Amino acid sequence: MDILNKYKNSKVLVTGGAGFIGSHLVEKLLSLGAHVSVIDTMLCGNKIEHLMDNKNLSVHRLDVTDRGSIEPFFKDREIVFHLAAVVGVEETQHEPLEVLNVEIIGTLNVIALAAKNKARRFVFASSSEVYGDTVKPMVETGPFNPKSTYALTKMVGEHYCRAYYQKHSLEYTLLRYFNTYGPRQDDRFVISRFMDRASKGKEIFIYGDGNQTRDFTYVEDSVHMTLLTAAGDKGINQAFNIGTGKAVSINKLAEIILKTLGVTDKVKASHIDYDNIRSREIEIFNRLANIDKIVKLFQYRPETALESGIKKYTEWYRNRK
Ligand SMILES: NC(=O)c1ccc[n+]([C@@H]2O[C@H](COP(=O)([O-])OP(=O)(O)OC[C@H]3O[C@@H](n4cnc5c(N)ncnc54)[C@H](O)[C@@H]3O)[C@@H](O)[C@H]2O)c1
Numbered sequence: 233m234d235i236l237n238k239y240k241n242s243k244v245l246v247t248g249g250a251g252f253i254g255s256h257l258v259e260k261l262l263s264l265g266a267h268v269s270v271i272d273t274m275l276c277g278n279k280i281e282h283l284m285d286n287k288n289l290s291v292h293r294l295d296v297t298d299r300g301s302i303e304p305f306f307k308d309r310e311i312v313f314h315l316a317a318v319v320g321v322e323e324t325q326h327e328p329l330e331v332l333n334v335e336i337i338g339t340l341n342v343i344a345l346a347a348k349n350k351a352r353r354f355v356f357a358s359s360s361e362v363y364g365d366t367v368k369p370m371v372e373t374g375p376f377n378p379k380s381t382y383a384l385t386k387m388v389g390e391h392y393c394r395a396y397y398q399k400h401s402l403e404y405t406l407l408r409y410f411n412t413y414g415p416r417q418d419d420r421f422v423i424s425r426f427m428d429r430a431s432k433g434k435e436i437f438i439y440g441d442g443n444q445t446r447d448f449t450y451v452e453d454s455v456h457m458t459l460l461t462a463a464g465d466k467g468i469n470q471a472f473n474i475g476t477g478k479a480v481s482i483n484k485l486a487e488i489i490l491k492t493l494g495v496t497d498k499v500k501a502s503h504i505d506y507d508n509i510r511s512r513e514i515e516i517f518n519r520l521a522n523i524d525k526i527v528k529l530f531q532y533r534p535e536t537a538l539e540s541g542i543k544k545y546t547e548w549y550r551n552r553k
Contacts, residue, residue: 235530238463240265243308245351247271247296247342248315252417253357253409255279256455257313262286264459269305271296272316279416296338299345306349311462314342314389315357320420322509324382335385343392347400354402355462356393358386360410360447360475360519369522372408372471380514390471397469405467407458410475410521414451414541415548422482423448423542426489427549435500436490439510442483442503444517447475450536450544457526457534466529475521476534485538492542 239261246261248254249270258280261268270280270291283289294301296316306312316338318324318331339356346354363370364377378384393404413423426436457474461467480488486501493499506512527533536544 235463236264236459239459241267242310243267243269244311244313245269245271245305245309246313246315247338248317248357249313250274250278250280250291251276251315251319252279252414253412253451253454253458254313254315255283255416256414256451257315257458258289259283260455260459262288269309271302271305276418296342297333299341302341303345306345306351309346309349310352311355312342312346312351312353313355313357313458313462314339314346316342317357319382322420324380325509325511325514328381331381331385335382336388339385339389339392343396343402347396347402351402353462353468354393354396354404355458356389356404356406358390358406358408358471359383360408360473360521361516362387362390362408363516363519365516365518367518369477369520370408370473371522372473372525379516394469403468405461405469406471407461407474408471408521409454410447410449410473410519412449412451412454412474414545415552417451422446423485423489423545426486427493427545430490430493430495430499431549433495433498435502436486437502437504438482438486439504439506440512440515442486443481444515445479445481446485446519447477447479447521448485448538448541449474449476449534450541453534453536457530457532460530460532461526464530470525472526473521473523474526475523476538477521477523478538479518479520480538488539488542492539492546 361383
């Protein structure tokens with residue numbers, strides 16, 4: 233049996249479901265026959281606008297920091313995917329108190345309500361940021377060296393998951409996403425920012441020497457790994473790297489984007505110093521997932537190479553309304 237058939241007729245809750253990854257997760261869950269509730273403030277827009285007529289979807293414009301208002305929507309939910317968070321380098325660096333509020337108080341509210349309502353699984357969107365800088369591919373067992381408030385809050389969220397399992401037997405899955413990209417991502421992030429500027433013929437800016445590396449993961453692959461690990465018993469009380477196992481430098485990324493857009497000769501890629509938007513102190517210079525665990529347990533390898541992911545993203549970008 234395809235493990236994803238388990239979602240048919242299941243009742244799930246997705247916090248942050250109107251965001252980038254959340255919107256793809258909700259879309260896929262609905263296509264698998266799940267009944268989906270979403271809680272999201274939608275302060276950055278509603279990326280599930282196109283799904284609002286689906287009778288298996290209910291959407292609640294609410295804030296996870298307000299426990300009383302979100303409580304009714306946890307009733308009978310079997311799986312809670314907790315993705316709501318303040319994200320983006322600028323936001324998380326300049327609004328540390330808001331990050332603490334949403335990522336810690338909000339996470340505590342969501343996990344407590346999932347436990348109270350006896351959810352079968354709590355799926356926590358953590359981040360590769362928990363590892364900090366290392367020269368080696370990052371493995372789920374660490375070492376951990378969080379460098380920012382955002383990274384610290386993700387570690388705290390992971391600890392809450394372990395604590396709620398010990399105290400309330402709430403089973404959890406921790407997902408450490410490495411840079412996910414694709415349609416509907418907004419231009420706070422490097423691929424969408426390069427795409428936005430380069431497609432308008434504007435110069436693109438690369439922080440530092442551009443040799444810093446990232447493990448870019450196409451959103452369909454990230455969502456597939458999310459669903460696999462959350463459905464199967466093998467994912468219970470486990471952490472997984474959600475990446476591809478391949479690293480690419482920002483210089484190379486810029487080259488691929490300019491080539492895909494056909495603007496290599498027209499758009500300049502310039503190097504700039506770190507600044508007060510992106511500081512050198514919290515920069516992670518090397519980021520690469522070791523994905524042996526997910527490959528071994530679920531026999532799944534991300535399918536989309538960076539070049540084809542950028543191509544798909546470009547097509548979406550050009551056709552978007
Ligand atoms: N995109 C990535 O590469 C990446 C990498 C590592 C971790 N993550 C994690 O994955 C999750 C989803 O990220 P994303 O890229 O889709 O970001 P996103 O900003 O597109 O989505 C986050 C959503 O959470 C919502 N939200 C924020 N505060 C809220 C609150 N107080 N109450 C309810 N909703 C609230 C936002 O409105 C938004 O729709 C986040 O937890 C993020 O930390 C993402």
